[in-house]
Amino acid sequence: MKILPLLCLLQLVWFLTACSPRFIPAGEPIAAPRLEGHRFITFDGTKLPLKTWLPAGNPLRAVMISVHGFNDYANFIRSSTDFFNANGIAVYAYDQRGFGSAPFQGRWSGTKVLVRDLATFIHLIRKKHPHTPVYLLGDSMGGAVAIVTMTGENPPAVDGVILAAPAVWSRSEMPFYQRWLLEIAARVMPWGVGSGKHLDITPSDNEEMLRELGRDPLVIKESRFDTLYGLTNLMDSAYERAGEYTVKSLVLYGRKDEVIPARPVIEVFNRFRGDQRLVLYKNGYHMLLRDLQAEVVRQDIITWIRNPTLLLPSTRNGGAIEVTVRSAGQ
Numbered sequence: 070m071k072i073l074p075l076l077c078l079l080q081l082v083w084f085l086t087a088c089s090p091r092f093i094p095a096g097e098p099i100a101a102p103r104l105e106g107h108r109f110i111t112f113d114g115t116k117l118p119l120k121t122w123l124p125a126g127n128p129l130r131a132v133m134i135s136v137h138g139f140n141d142y143a144n145f146i147r148s149s150t151d152f153f154n155a156n157g158i159a160v161y162a163y164d165q166r167g168f169g170s171a172p173f174q175g176r177w178s179g180t181k182v183l184v185r186d187l188a189t190f191i192h193l194i195r196k197k198h199p200h201t202p203v204y205l206l207g208d209s210m211g212g213a214v215a216i217v218t219m220t221g222e223n224p225p226a227v228d229g230v231i232l233a234a235p236a237v238w239s240r241s242e243m244p245f246y247q248r249w250l251l252e253i254a255a256r257v258m259p260w261g262v263g264s265g266k267h268l269d270i271t272p273s274d275n276e277e278m279l280r281e282l283g284r285d286p287l288v289i290k291e292s293r294f295d296t297l298y299g300l301t302n303l304m305d306s307a308y309e310r311a312g313e314y315t316v317k318s319l320v321l322y323g324r325k326d327e328v329i330p331a332r333p334v335i336e337v338f339n340r341f342r343g344d345q346r347l348v349l350y351k352n353g354y355h356m357l358l359r360d361l362q363a364e365v366v367r368q369d370i371i372t373w374i375r376n377p378t379l380l381l382p383s384t385r386n387g388g389a390i391e392v393t394v395r396s397a398g399q
Contacts, residue, residue, distance in 0.1 A: 089259070090294075090298045091260070092178060093177065094178065094179065094182070095115070095182045096113035099113060109163045111190070112185055115166065117164055117165070118142075118164040118169060119143070119163045120143045120144065120147075121161055122160040123159045125154065127155065127157045129158075130156070130201075131202045131203070131228075131374055132158070132159045132161065132201050132203045133158050133159065134191060134194055135160055135162040136165070136214055137164070137165065137168065137210070139168075139209060139210040140290075142287050142288070143162035144162075145162070146162050148363065152364070156371050158374070161194060164287075165183055165214070166182060169287045175296060176293070177296040177299030180302055187214055187215070188218050191218075192225055195226065202228040202229075202374075203228055205227045205231070206230075209234050209329070209355065210236045210300060212232040212233060212235025212236060212307075213236040213237060215232065216235065217310060219314060220310040224316075229318065229319070229374065230316050233357045233366070234323065234328070234329055234355050235320065235329070235334060236303070237329070237337045238308075238329050238330060239301075239333060240301060241308070242308070242333045251294070251298055254294040255294045258294060259294055260293060262292060262293055262294070263297070270327045272327070272355045272356050274352075274361050275359055275360055278359050311336075311340035312340045314343075316343065318344070319346050320338050320341075320345065320347045321348050321350070321366060321370075322347070322353070323353025323357055324349055326353065326354060326355045328355040346373070347391070348369060348389050351389060365386075365389070366383070369382060369383050369389075
């Protein structure tokens with residue numbers, strides 16, 4: 070009688086290990102990476118949609134590479150580009166694989182592929198603007214991609230990184246039942262989908278903007294289980310590599326963020342090394358650059374780019390708390 074339960078257990082284990090998340094791998098390097106009009110041709114010839122906003126009539130003081138979050142796309146930065154352009158900053162953003170108008174919408178390509186795409190793009194922007202400071206802005210999932218990219222074996226050169234609500238919610242910080250459900254769902258039915266519609270989460274206080282995202286066909290509304298599994302792998306990598314991160318950075322986080330918990334963000338920041346600043350916005354939600362107080366966040370970013378040692382406007386007017394300012398020698 071004891072053999073039957075054992076056989077059932079062995080069958081379940083075999084079934085779970087026989088299935089696996091289904092990612093879309095990169096192709097072999099077949100083309101010289103390049104920027105081609107409104108397209109970024111990356112290392113394996115994949116064509117990723119590219120958006121560019123350049124200052125008109127203003128001297129070019131810096132270049133910002135903006136990396137979007139999960140289920141979003143390059144347009145996430147659009148509402149901030151007029152402000153950045155007016156301050157002499159050119160903005161570049163591309164749709165990462167599986168998002169926006171990029172190939173295989175809704176599918177996950179893997180951390181290594183997303184990281185190689187970003188490293189390739191930074192090299193191309195550096196080549197295009199050889200004498201201009203280049204900054205990297207990673208939003209949510211884009212922040213995780215930025216962290217992993219900048220802790221690789223041969224990280225690309227940037228003058229600074231802005232991490233807005235970085236997605237560093239690793240498995241080690243998740244409840245056990247969430248880890249198990251994700252593991253089972255990604256292996257048993259990787260093609261299944263889920264959404265956050267019933268989770269009662271408020272990503273931003275900008276309701277008009279949220280309604281626009283709901284109408285935007287390029288914003289993904291439901292995620293495959295294997296894609297969620299891949300995102301978690303990325304967050305694991307960003308969390309684990311925090312101790313190797315040494316790039317000068319400005320980390321931004323909203324006290325009202327209901328998407329990424331505060332604990333892993335602060336823990337990751339505390340393990341960063343080098344010149345780092347962490348700002349906690351009292352009224353900030355997850356979508357800091359599109360919240361109703363986005364102007365405050367933009368002002369902080371501009372101030373930090375101009376002089377990373379200056380007191381930030383938000384902390385001066387009481388809209389935020391600067392937790393830590395750490396120099397390279399500390």
